[in-house]
Amino acid sequence: MTHEDQAYIGPEAIVAKRKQYGYPCTANFYKNPPQIVGGKMHKLYDQEGKSYVDFFTGVSVVACGHCNEAITGRTIEQLQKLQHTSTIYLTQPMVDLAERLANGILPGNLKRTFFVNSGSEANEGALLVARMHTKRRSFLALEYGLHGRTFLTMNVTGIPMWRTDDFLDKEVTTFIPRPYDASMDVESAARRSLDALADVLAEKGDTFAAMIVEPIQGNGGMIVPPDWYFSEMKAMLEKHGILLIADEIQTGYGRTGRMFGIEHFGIVPDILTMAKALGNGIPIGAFSTTDEIAASLNRPSASTFGGNPVSSATALAVLDYIEQEGLVERSQHIGGKLIEGLKELQAKHSAIVDVRGKGFMAGAEVRGADDQQSAEWTDIILENMKDRGFIIGKNGVGRNVLAFQPAMVTPWEDIEAMLKALDEVLGSLTHRK
Numbered sequence: 001m002t003h004e005d006q007a008y009i010g011p012e013a014i015v016a017k018r019k020q021y022g023y024p025c026t027a028n029f030y031k032n033p034p035q036i037v038g039g040k041m042h043k044l045y046d047q048e049g050k051s052y053v054d055f056f057t058g059v060s061v062v063a064c065g066h067c068n069e070a071i072t073g074r075t076i077e078q079l080q081k082l083q084h085t086s087t088i089y090l091t092q093p094m095v096d097l098a099e100r101l102a103n104g105i106l107p108g109n110l111k112r113t114f115f116v117n118s119g120s121e122a123n124e125g126a127l128l129v130a131r132m133h134t135k136r137r138s139f140l141a142l143e144y145g146l147h148g149r150t151f152l153t154m155n156v157t158g159i160p161m162w163r164t165d166d167f168l169d170k171e172v173t174t175f176i177p178r179p180y181d182a183s184m185d186v187e188s189a190a191r192r193s194l195d196a197l198a199d200v201l202a203e204k205g206d207t208f209a210a211m212i213v214e215p216i217q218g219n220g221g222m223i224v225p226p227d228w229y230f231s232e233m234k235a236m237l238e239k240h241g242i243l244l245i246a247d248e249i250q251t252g253y254g255r256t257g258r259m260f261g262i263e264h265f266g267i268v269p270d271i272l273t274m275a276k277a278l279g280n281g282i283p284i285g286a287f288s289t290t291d292e293i294a295a296s297l298n299r300p301s302a303s304t305f306g307g308n309p310v311s312s313a314t315a316l317a318v319l320d321y322i323e324q325e326g327l328v329e330r331s332q333h334i335g336g337k338l339i340e341g342l343k344e345l346q347a348k349h350s351a352i353v354d355v356r357g358k359g360f361m362a363g364a365e366v367r368g369a370d371d372q373q374s375a376e377w378t379d380i381i382l383e384n385m386k387d388r389g390f391i392i393g394k395n396g397v398g399r400n401v402l403a404f405q406p407a408m409v410t411p412w413e414d415i416e417a418m419l420k421a422l423d424e425v426l427g428s429l430t431h432r433k
C-alpha cells in the first residue's frame with residue numbers, strides 16, 4: 001500500500017487526535033502545519049503534493065536523505081529475510097556493524113560497541129559503564145546540554161525545559177558553565193568554563209565517574225567551543241580519573257564535516273555515544289568504548305531490540321553510502337558555504353545577531369526587542385519559510401536559534417534558494433515601535 005492509498009485525514013484531524021489520545025507534553029511546529037505524507041532524499045511532501053526542502057531532517061537524523069533507495073533497499077532485504085531474534089541468539093549484521101565501527105569509523109582505540117535503540121538509551125548505557133568502571137556515582141555536565149529523557153540522562157541534561165521530572169536527583173550532577181555566553185567572546189567564555197571546572201575538581205574531583213558533553217551543543221543553540229577547549233578539559237579530567245563521554249547523537253556521522261564532532265578538537269573521548277543519523281530514520285543507538293573500559297560492564301545486561309538485524313543492516317548501508325558518496329567531505333565543503341551564506345545574511349539583517357556551527361550543523365540566532373519577540377520572530381520565520389517550501393528547525397535556550405541541519409546530499413542550488421527566501425523573509429520582519 002502506498003501513501004496515496006491510505007485514508008487521508010488531514011492536519012486538523014491529526015492535531016485533534018494527538019490532543020485526544022496523546023499526552024499534552026508533545027508539541028508540533030507551525031500555526032498551519034502540513035501533513036507530511038512522503039519524503040525523497042532532501043525533500044518532504046505534504047498532502048497537497050507541495051514539496052519542501054528539509055533543513056531539519058527530523059532533528060539531524062535523515063542525513064543520507066529520505067527514503068534513500070541505496071539504504072532502504074538493504075533494510076527491506078533484511079526485513080524479508082530475518083527481522084528479530086534478540087541478542088540471545090546469534091545473528092551476523094550486529095557483529096559486522098560493531099567490527100566496521102571499530103575498524104576505521106570510530107576514533108582512536110574505541111573498539112567495543114553495545115547497541116540500543118535511541119540516543120537516551122545510548123547515553124544511559126554510557127553513564128552506567130562509566131559508573132561501573134570508576135566505581136563512582138556522580139557526573140559532570142555542561143549547562144544547557146541535552147542528553148535524554150531517561151532518569152539518569154535527564155539528570156545530566158542542563159536545559160531547563162527538558163528537565164521535566166520534579167524529582168531529579170540534585171546530588172548526582174554538577175553543572176559547569178558552557179563555553180558560550182552572549183555577553184562575552186567565545187575564548188573568554190571557554191576559559192571561564194574550564195576555570196569553573198578546575199574549582200569543582202579541586203574540591204571533589206574524586207567523586208565523579210564521567211563528564212558528558214556534546215562536542216557542539218545542538219538543542220542548546222549550536223554552540224561551538226574553541227579548538228583547544230576539549231583537549232584541556234580531557235587533560236584536567238584525566239588527572240582525577242574521570243572519563244569523558246562525547247555525546248555524538250546529533251553531531252555524529254559526518255554532520256559537522258568530520259565523521260564525529262569531537263574530531264575537530266583533536267582528542268579521543270573515553271566513551272562515544274551515537275544514534276540518529278546512524279540509522280537514517282531506523283531506530284538505533286549505541287555506546288562505544290575501549291577494551292579496558294568495556295571490560296567493566298561485566299554483569300548481565302541486554303537490550304531486546306538493540307543490534308537487531310534490521311537496524312544493523314541499515315546502519316551498515318548508511319556507512320557504505322556516506323563513504324561512497326563522500327558525504328563527510330561534502331558536509332565540510334557545502335556546509336561551510338551554507339554557513340558563509342548565513343553570515344552574509346547576518347551582515348544585512350539586524351534580526352540575525354550570530355551565526356554558529358560547523359559543516360551541515362548551523363545555527364542563526366534571532367534577536368528582537370526582547371526575549372519574547374526573539375522567540376516570536378523565530379516562529380514567524382519558520383512559518384514563512386515553510387510556506388515558501390523550506391523546513392527550518394529551531395533550538396536554543398530561548399527557542400530563538402534557527403537550525404539548519406539538512407540532508408548531506410542536498411544540492412547547492414536548493415541551499416542557495418533557501419538563503420534567498422530567508423533573505424526576503426528577514427527583510428519583511430516588522431520591528432516593534
Ligand SMILES: Cc1ncc(COP(=O)(O)O)c(C=O)c1O
Pocket residue numbers: 059118119120121123146147148149214218219247248249250275276
Ligand atoms: C545531543 C543529544 N543527546 C541525546 C538525545 C536524545 O536522543 P533520543 O531522542 O533518541 O532519545 C538527543 C535528542 O535530540 C540529542 O540531541
